[in-house]
Amino acid sequence: MKYNTMTIEDAKYLASVIAPERVLFGDEVSHDYGHDELGDITRVPDCVVKPLTTEEVAEVMKYANAHLIPVLARGSGSGLVGSAVPVHGGIVMDMTGMNKILELDADNLTVRVQCGVLLMELAQFALDNGFMYPPDPGEKSATIGGNINTNAGGMRAVKYGVTRDYVRALKVVLPTGEIQEFGGKVVKNSSGYSLKDLVVGSEGTLCVVTEATMKLVPKPAHSISLLVPFPSIAEGIGAVPHIVRSGAAPTAIEFMQRDVILNAEEFLGKKFPDSKSEAYILLTFDGETKQGVEAAYEQIAELCLELGAIDVLIMDTDERKDPVWAARSAFLEAIKASTDFMDECDVVVPRSHVAEFIEYTHEVEREVELRIPSFGHAGDGNLHIYLCRDGLNDEVWKQRLEKAFDLLYTRAHALGGFVSGEHGIGYVKRGYLYESVGGIQTELMRGIKRVFDPNGILNPDKVIALEKESEG
Numbered sequence: 001m002k003y004n005t006m007t008i009e010d011a012k013y014l015a016s017v018i019a020p021e022r023v024l025f026g027d028e029v030s031h032d033y034g035h036d037e038l039g040d041i042t043r044v045p046d047c048v049v050k051p052l053t054t055e056e057v058a059e060v061m062k063y064a065n066a067h068l069i070p071v072l073a074r075g076s077g078s079g080l081v082g083s084a085v086p087v088h089g090g091i092v093m094d095m096t097g098m099n100k101i102l103e104l105d106a107d108n109l110t111v112r113v114q115c116g117v118l119l120m121e122l123a124q125f126a127l128d129n130g131f132m133y134p135p136d137p138g139e140k141s142a143t144i145g146g147n148i149n150t151n152a153g154g155m156r157a158v159k160y161g162v163t164r165d166y167v168r169a170l171k172v173v174l175p176t177g178e179i180q181e182f183g184g185k186v187v188k189n190s191s192g193y194s195l196k197d198l199v200v201g202s203e204g205t206l207c208v209v210t211e212a213t214m215k216l217v218p219k220p221a222h223s224i225s226l227l228v229p230f231p232s233i234a235e236g237i238g239a240v241p242h243i244v245r246s247g248a249a250p251t252a253i254e255f256m257q258r259d260v261i262l263n264a265e266e267f268l269g270k271k272f273p274d275s276k277s278e279a280y281i282l283l284t285f286d287g288e289t290k291q292g293v294e295a296a297y298e299q300i301a302e303l304c305l306e307l308g309a310i311d312v313l314i315m316d317t318d319e320r321k322d323p324v325w326a327a328r329s330a331f332l333e334a335i336k337a338s339t340d341f342m343d344e345c346d347v348v349v350p351r352s353h354v355a356e357f358i359e360y361t362h363e364v365e366r367e368v369e370l371r372i373p374s375f376g377h378a379g380d381g382n383l384h385i386y387l388c389r390d391g392l393n394d395e396v397w398k399q400r401l402e403k404a405f406d407l408l409y410t411r412a413h414a415l416g417g418f419v420s421g422e423h424g425i426g427y428v429k430r431g432y433l434y435e436s437v438g439g440i441q442t443e444l445m446r447g448i449k450r451v452f453d454p455n456g457i458l459n460p461d462k463v464i465a466l467e468k469e470s471e472g
Contacts, residue, residue, distance in 0.1 A: 001456045001466055003088055004068045006046035014049055014091075017059045022050040022097075033074070033092050034085065037139075038343065041082035041427055045072070045092040052097050054171060054179055054210040061208065062177030064091055064457055071175075072459050073208045075116060075143030079150070080344050081426025083203045083462050090457075095145055098210060101125055108185045110168055112213045115145030122214070131216040134160035136252075137422065138329050145209050151201035153422040155252040155328070156284075158244075158379030160217070162422070164200045171211035172199060175453040185213060198448070203424050204459045206452040220286035222293045223251070225321045227313040228304045229277035233257060236279035237355035239307040240378045243283070244351060246303060248296040253379030254282040254328060255354075260335065260373050264327040267334035272327055273320075277310055281378065282328060331375050332384070339371070339388035343401060347412040348382045348421030360411050361385055368404045382421030405432070425463045433463070 011025035024030075025047045034044035051057045057073075064071045070090035077084045086092050098114035101122070105111070109131070113122060120140040126133040136154035137147060146152075148170070153162040169183035182196035183189065199206055230236035237255050244253075261275045274280075283300060287293045301312040315321040336342055349357050358374060365372040371390055376383035387404055389397050409419060409432045419425065419432045434442050445464045449456070456466035 001460060002068075003070050003090060003457070003460075006069055006090055010063075010067065010069065011047050013063060014047070014060060017063075018049055018051065018056050022052075024048040032077070033094070036077050036079045036082060036084045038080050040341070040343065041085045041087065043085055043087050043089060045086040046089045047091045048094055049091055050094045050097050054173060057093065057173045057208050057210055058177045058179055060091065060093060061173050061175055061458075065176050065455055068455060068457065070457050070460050071208075073115075073145070073204050075146035076118070076139075076141055078139045078142045078146065079426060080346070080423050081420075082428045083150070083424055083426035083459070084146075085427065087427055087462075088460055093208070095208075095210075096143065102211065104129060105185065106131075109216045109218075110185050110213050111216055112169075112211060113144055114211055115143060115148075115209050117144050118142070119144060119147060126216050127219060130219050132219045133166070133214065133216055135163045135166060138332060140329070144212055144214070148200055148209055148212055149202060149204045150422060150424040153377065153380065153382060155254055155377060157377060157382070158253050159249055159251045164197060166215040167196060167200055167212060168215050169213035170196050170199055170209055172207040172209050174207050175455065175458045180207075183213070201424070203426060203463050205449060205462050205464070206458070208458070221288050222290045223284060223286040223321075224293050224297050225285075225315040225324065226281075226283045226297055226301060226304075227273060227315060227324055228281045228283065228301075229274055229310045229313075230279045230281065230308060231277060231310060233279045233358055234355050235308045236281050237358060237378055239281060239304055239309070240354060241352055242303060242307060243281075243300055244379065246299060248285070248300050250296070250300065250379065251284040251286045252282070253377070254375070255358075255378040256280045256282065256328065256331070256375045257373065260331055260375050261327065263334040263338045263373070264330050267337050268327060268330055270323060270327070273313055273315075273324060274311075281309075282324065328375075332386075335373055335386050335388070339390050341389040341397075342386045343405075344423065345385040345387065345405060345408045346382070346420045346423040347385070347408065347417050348380070349412055349415045349417030351379070351381045353415040353417070354378055354381055354383065357383060357411065357415060357417070361408065364404050364407050367407070368400045370400050370404055372404070377421075380421070381417070409436070427462055430461075430463065430465065 015023040070088040096116045099116040103112040137152040371388040374385040
């Protein structure tokens, strides 16, 4: 697809319908808009627009569509696959100024927010009002719009589900500039195709989400965590299917390896409660009664010991829980700080194959001679596997990385898994998606893109290329 180059006249027009101080062009544009969290894909946009209303977003889209200028709607830029990078230049719409919490509807258990509200802001707002917003991805400074566009999951997904399960309604702007509302406050809806659910996880390629009505749940009265050390990864992750089948319904089931914990200790400058064992399972239980929560965790503690756990560490106060979960939340940054560069394999596999896949990463580590630390959501099979450069030169790094990715994605597919569990496809994982889903599904996705965005201006070449020759 051929796009027009942004000119100063284009920028002047946008400034006239938005506001001059909220339109940046050329040298005014910060290089921070040209990369995401990993930073391996870079391209600085020609122009940055900072809308404050849905109507302003619509004005930008109308103009861009009429003049064939590519547009990318960007939140915090915390992605890992290049979705927030304007690979064709053009316009970046910085949505972080649209950060208002608009309505709390306690009767319908919903909250309506603008897309630029941060996850941590929504979570705290819910708690302050006696509710909980369950999705809990590790990057708390991500925007809700970003969470919606990647269908983010997080650590509580095993019990509560993922972002899609909490989206009741969306206000969106189509690439043509038309404003639409998908969904509503209703709990169920069988009125035709669910366009709302199609938008969730589309990585900003179909429309621009400007507002969202999100489901809340009552705040649990009690919560307790368990840290369970195991002598090996196989025994630790092997316990997870037994935990899931037990009926105890933990809120979170996370797995972690000793080397990642050591990275986190060094990164945070704080000691983990226990770092002597090879593998750990971290669990949380919540509920309305203390007795119910205690009964659930005692059942699982006994089960873990029967399955070979070395010990069970009970964290029943904030002073005990907070350091452990702070370390877990810092794993990504800790691994990143331990090397000069890294890339990620964000696969999801059936829970019954998690242990097998993690053991396989160790085989790949030895075969391709790359350090490959990992951690993840053992309860839902979403694994975060990182490939560390550790000083390798460009040619060797590229060769080893490509080989490792081929091996890992091939094995994930063979086990019934998929390319991404929650971080998305973006720009850099497209080829692996096409190989995974095949030609028919690829064409179905391309057809959906064409219907929403016939000129291909919205976040082009992310997830699915409008033109076949752009794939790869």
